Amino acid sequence: MTFDKILEDKRLRAVRYEGEKDNCFNAVFSSWYNMNWLKSFFEENITDLSSFFHITDVYEAVMETIEEATRLECLMLDISPSVNLDMLFKHLENNRFSEMSLSKEKAYGDGSFRHPSWLRIYAIKIEPGVYLVTGGAIKLTHEMRERSHTLAELAKMERVRNYLLDNGVFDLESFNDYIEYEQGN
């Protein structure tokens, strides 16, 4: 895998996986703007859409996704150097409050007036304010492991994290914190 610079100041990068012509950040937004792809996605996940979000019209979901992706993309586009990306990304696990090296993080849209956001961008926190995007998804369930497409995103985060660890991209103190955290869970 290689890494693409997303923001000019290099605080945000994205993984370009083997065999892919595009980095995952661009690929995620391309999917979120592709109406035909969105329609198929929501048709396949109509049960989750109606159960968790009470939306039964896939076309409504398609348009809401594009509106939200537009707002999220504009937010990303307008990030000024003075804005700390830590404000945008949150810990992946809602119950984790401590910092650790190469932690798994998520960013999401602002949602609509009808429901919270279902868009997610996943990243590894390289250091304070510096992130590496590993992918993104439309998350319609409570837990990522509940559906194969979000489970795949979890696996990608783990794979990228391990790749960085295997290449010595961590400091020992932070790594020990991570081991302690993993053992505690």
Added chain:
Amino acid sequence: MSRAIDFLEAHQSPTPSHWQEEAQWRRDNEYWLKYSRYITIEVLRAMDEQSVTQAELARRMGCTQQYISNLLKGSSNMTLETIARLENSLNIDLIKSALTYVAGYNKTVSRRPQYLNDSGGKELNPNIKTSELVEGYK
């Protein structure tokens, strides 16, 4: 620089990311992209209702399936000819209903697309009849 950032820098992709340019393009062209999305959703809906596949639509329009596939992504700058061909192929009305929707008022249509409403969520003059709005463009 930290070891991590050094590593990412050293393993940069051979070609740069195009996200920034593409995102900027989407923002700069949002004023017409919304019409393209509206048309696309009406086409997708009609295809669904009539069980028309992409291949069948391509056959009816006399174009390639690849062209239809790109069209259905929802970001094509369609010509009037393309829109008219879509209308004829699916026996639907796109332009007239688009104008109605863009005007932002049609109480008789339940699936009113808010995404085309430029009035910031406020309804336009409710005394104007849809037919009058459309008539004005004839």
